[in-house]
Amino acid sequence: xxxxxxxxxxxxxxxxxxxxxxxxxxxxxxxxxxxxxxxxxxxxxxxxxxxxxxxxxxxxxxxxxxxxxxxxxxxxxxxxxxxxxxxxxxxxxxxxxxxxxxxxxxxxxxxxxxxxxxxxxxxxxxxxxxxxxxxxxxxxxxxxxxxxxxxxxxxxxxxxxxxxxxxxxxxxxxxxxxxxxxxxxxxxxxxxxxxxxxxxxxxxxxxxxxxxxxxxxxxxxxxxxxxxxxxxxxxxxxxxxxxxxxxxxxxxxxx
Amino acid sequence: xxxxxxxxxxxxxxxxxxxxxxxxxxxxxxxxxxxxxxxxxxxxxxxxxxxxxxxxxxxxxxxxxxxxxxxxxxxxxxxxxxxxxxxxxxxxxxxxxxxxxxxxxxxxxxxxxxxxxxxxxxxxxxxxxxxxxxxxxxxxxxxxxxxxxxxxxxxxxxxxxxxxxxxxxxxxxxxxxxxxxxxxxxxxxxxxxxxxxxxxxxxxxxxxxxxxxxxxxxxxxxxxxxxxxxxxxxxxxxxxxxxxxxxxxxxxxxx
Numbered sequence: 001x002x003x004x005x006x007x008x009x010x011x012x013x014x015x016x017x018x019x020x021x022x023x024x025x026x027x028x029x030x031x032x033x034x035x036x037x038x039x040x041x042x043x044x045x046x047x048x049x050x051x052x053x054x055x056x057x058x059x060x061x062x063x064x065x066x067x068x069x070x071x072x073x074x075x076x077x078x079x080x081x082x083x084x085x086x087x088x089x090x091x092x093x094x095x096x097x098x099x100x101x102x103x104x105x106x107x108x109x110x111x112x113x114x115x116x117x118x119x120x121x122x123x124x125x126x127x128x129x130x131x132x133x134x135x136x137x138x139x140x141x142x143x144x145x146x147x148x149x150x151x152x153x154x155x156x157x158x159x160x161x162x163x164x165x166x167x168x169x170x171x172x173x174x175x176x177x178x179x180x181x182x183x184x185x186x187x188x189x190x191x192x193x194x195x196x197x198x199x200x201x202x203x204x205x206x207x208x209x210x211x212x213x214x215x216x217x218x219x220x221x222x223x224x225x226x227x228x229x230x231x232x233x234x235x236x237x238x239x240x241x242x243x244x245x246x247x248x249x250x251x252x253x254x255x
Numbered sequence: 256x257x258x259x260x261x262x263x264x265x266x267x268x269x270x271x272x273x274x275x276x277x278x279x280x281x282x283x284x285x286x287x288x289x290x291x292x293x294x295x296x297x298x299x300x301x302x303x304x305x306x307x308x309x310x311x312x313x314x315x316x317x318x319x320x321x322x323x324x325x326x327x328x329x330x331x332x333x334x335x336x337x338x339x340x341x342x343x344x345x346x347x348x349x350x351x352x353x354x355x356x357x358x359x360x361x362x363x364x365x366x367x368x369x370x371x372x373x374x375x376x377x378x379x380x381x382x383x384x385x386x387x388x389x390x391x392x393x394x395x396x397x398x399x400x401x402x403x404x405x406x407x408x409x410x411x412x413x414x415x416x417x418x419x420x421x422x423x424x425x426x427x428x429x430x431x432x433x434x435x436x437x438x439x440x441x442x443x444x445x446x447x448x449x450x451x452x453x454x455x456x457x458x459x460x461x462x463x464x465x466x467x468x469x470x471x472x473x474x475x476x477x478x479x480x481x482x483x484x485x486x487x488x489x490x491x492x493x494x495x496x497x498x499x500x501x502x503x504x505x506x507x508x509x510x
Contacts, residue, residue, distance in 0.1 A: 009378050011379050086376075086381045089378050091375065120344070120346065121341075121344055123264050123266045123342050123344050126266070126341045128379055
């Protein structure tokens with residue numbers, strides 16, 4: 001068996017999230033349908049770096065699958081793209097060592113979140129940015145971002161619905177927000193993220209931007225390890241899984 | 256009766272075009288549904304500057320309607336937006352003189368067309384630009400644009416399905432294409448456009464860009480007054496009704 005790793009981008013607007021669910025249109029469902037077509041009806045399981053929720057996008061998501069087919073590694077991209085719907089596109093494909101795992105070998109993930117802070121909505125971007133027309137202090141939000149960096153128990157920034165049993169300690173390597181092309185761009189890089197964590201961080205930063213919370217309150221909210229002290233969960237359409245970085249060297253991990 | 260003029264923007268992706276059609280989701284249908292709600296169920300006819308096809312967008316479309324209601328002119332915007340779906344947004348509203356007509360008083364229209372000429376598609380823009388991954392010579396297309404300018408019989412650039420009986424002479428004031436933000440932007444301004452005219456002009460310019468036609472051939476194609484000599488009709492998703500300019504002075508026409 002060979003193991004093929006793919007980088008995929010998708011528009012989450014019309015999916016009920018990444019993960020397969022009965023009677024729902026999902027990214028994983030579409031990927032597995034395309035792979036089954038290539039493999040003459042045989043079911044091929046797809047393993048991604050993690051899930052994304054309904055409406056959440058991926059600029060670069062990673063998945064792998066195993067196959068006995070001899071298609072050259074870079075040709076899987078074309079074969080899959082010819083069968084996938086327009087809202088999913090494979091950017092690259094490559095063969096990886098049998099030990100690679102797209103979920104267990106993740107070293108770092110990057111998420112970005114986009115806010116349209118102008119008074120007027122943009123109908124063409126309504127599924128791709130969050131329209132938030134209230135006045136925001138960018139500098140306060142930038143200051144607040146720094147309190148997220150480092151290793152913390154992020155229970156306060158994790159959905160109460162989360163089923164994770166393990167540790168809620170995560171390390172954030174980078175958190176920032178800047179204004180770019182008329183949008184506010186939030187960037188978060190870390191070794192892992194809890195369920196809804198980025199959206200709750202953004203919701204809380206928007207409270208800071210409005211002056212409803214002070215930047216330094218981020219620290220005390222983290223320390224309280226209680227979801228109810230953080231802000232609202234920002235809506236899904238502004239969120240992008242932007243990049244996934246893996247352990248191992250370039251030979252083991254060519255993409 | 257008062258006459259209210261509105262500037263509206265819409266994402267054409269999920270509409271069967273502007274004009275009302277039975278059992279179809281249309282922009283006009285949604286506008287009239289919202290107006291009926293405001294007018295306690297009474298049907299209020301909406302008159303736009305012209306139609307747009309399924310999948311075609313509007314950055315600025317104009318329509319008017321008549322009402323006996325005393326809502327202040329600028330408040331119609333808010334009243335309508337609170338009832339309209341997310342893919343339609345009223346940008347401005349104002350009262351105009353009873354002699355104003357959004358179709359008959361048009362002096363000039365501007366259309367824009369966007370092409371993603373990179374090799375890779377962008378899943379987030381698939382409904383908003385035309386992905387055309389073949390090599391294009393921008394300078395040839397720019398040269399070709401000049402032949403469209405002026406007053407010509409544009410029969411060759413009009414859909415064979417067009418039902419217009421009148422003259423097919425139109426005046427193009429401006430035709431250009433430039434590269435902007437990684438996209439090719441085509442701009443056309445004229446006193447009027449025939450059915451599918453912009454999309455056929457773009458399709459023909461893409462032939463020129465690929466070297467399949469010479470820039471100066473645009474002139475002979477116009478002279479032949481026969482649809483079959485022009486290029487293919489470019490797909491709808493790249494097209495935007497960008498602006499509508501009216502006759503009359505600022506007092507008569509405040510928007």
